[in-house]
Amino acid sequence: xxxPPLEQPQSELSRITNVLVDPRRAFSDIVVRxxxxxxxxxxxxxxxxxxxVYSRRVGWEHMIRQSMxxxxxxxxMPADQREQAVQMGVKxxxxxxxxxxxxxxxxxxxxxxxxxxxxxxxxxGTQIRYPQMLGITAxxxxxxxxxxxxxxxxxxxxxxxxxxxxxxLAFNAGAFLNRETTPKWLFSIAGSLDLFSxxxxxxxxxGVSVAGRNITVGKAAGAVVVPWLIWVGVxxxxxxxxx
Numbered sequence: 001x002x003x004p005p006l007e008q009p010q011s012e013l014s015r016i017t018n019v020l021v022d023p024r025r026a027f028s029d030i031v032v033r034x035x036x037x038x039x040x041x042x043x044x045x046x047x048x049x050x051x052x053v054y055s056r057r058v059g060w061e062h063m064i065r066q067s068m069x070x071x072x073x074x075x076x077m078p079a080d081q082r083e084q085a086v087q088m089g090v091k092x093x094x095x096x097x098x099x100x101x102x103x104x105x106x107x108x109x110x111x112x113x114x115x116x117x118x119x120x121x122x123x124x125g126t127q128i129r130y131p132q133m134l135g136i137t138a139x140x141x142x143x144x145x146x147x148x149x150x151x152x153x154x155x156x157x158x159x160x161x162x163x164x165x166x167x168x169l170a171f172n173a174g175a176f177l178n179r180e181t182t183p184k185w186l187f188s189i190a191g192s193l194d195l196f197s198x199x200x201x202x203x204x205x206x207g208v209s210v211a212g213r214n215i216t217v218g219k220a221a222g223a224v225v226v227p228w229l230i231w232v233g234v235x236x237x238x239x240x241x242x243x
Contacts, residue, residue: 034135064089126212136207171195188239
């Protein structure tokens with residue numbers, strides 16, 4: 001369906017609000033006047049806020065020790081070597097946490113936007129330009145702002161030692177499985193069946209359908225789900241081999 005002509009550009013606040021409540025209207029403006037740096041900046045700011053709160057409330061040592069306790073290879077190390085690894089991990093984690101908060105959101109948008117553009121144009125015969133797909137991807141990723149805000153709330157509601165950074169919210173199937181007894185590949189798949197991931201997929205599908213003119217949301221979802229399934233498969237293999 002061809003998006004209706006716009007009388008005037010939407011403000012940035014209207015775009016952000018409409019992406020979450022009226023995505024077709026938001027993406028109709030985004031594909032005409034694409035930009036992506038503002039939503040990326042917002043996501044980076046929220047991610048940075050989460051990192052700061054986590055470092056003060058929980059601490060990187062808790063995360064490192066929790067990861068080691070779940071890794072059979074690390075458990076076989078001598079106690080002194082494990083302690084050295086913990087201290088090194090704390091130093092690296094403290095730095096990398098802040099670096100990733102600033103860098104990863106933008107890099108993810110650039111990569112995912114490129115992949116979705118090639119897949120959508122190849123599978124659906126659309127002619128979506130890279131700036132348009134960057135805008136669609138960046139605004140669709142604003143769902144992470146909601147999840148990050150909820151994670152910060154949960155972090156303060158729970159005792160610090162009970163906060164699991166690998167599965168902080170009970171919005172995926174992995175939250176209902178036993179990490180100790182569940183096979184790593186199954187736990188990885190279950191963790192990918194996440195409410196916020198599905199929300200993001202749906203927003204991306206709406207954006208592709210608007211940019212693709214006569215493409216339905218259902219067909220657009222196919223172009224979005226295919227690379228997502230590949231990513232889920234890669235994570236499953238990684239968890240099976242190296243967890």
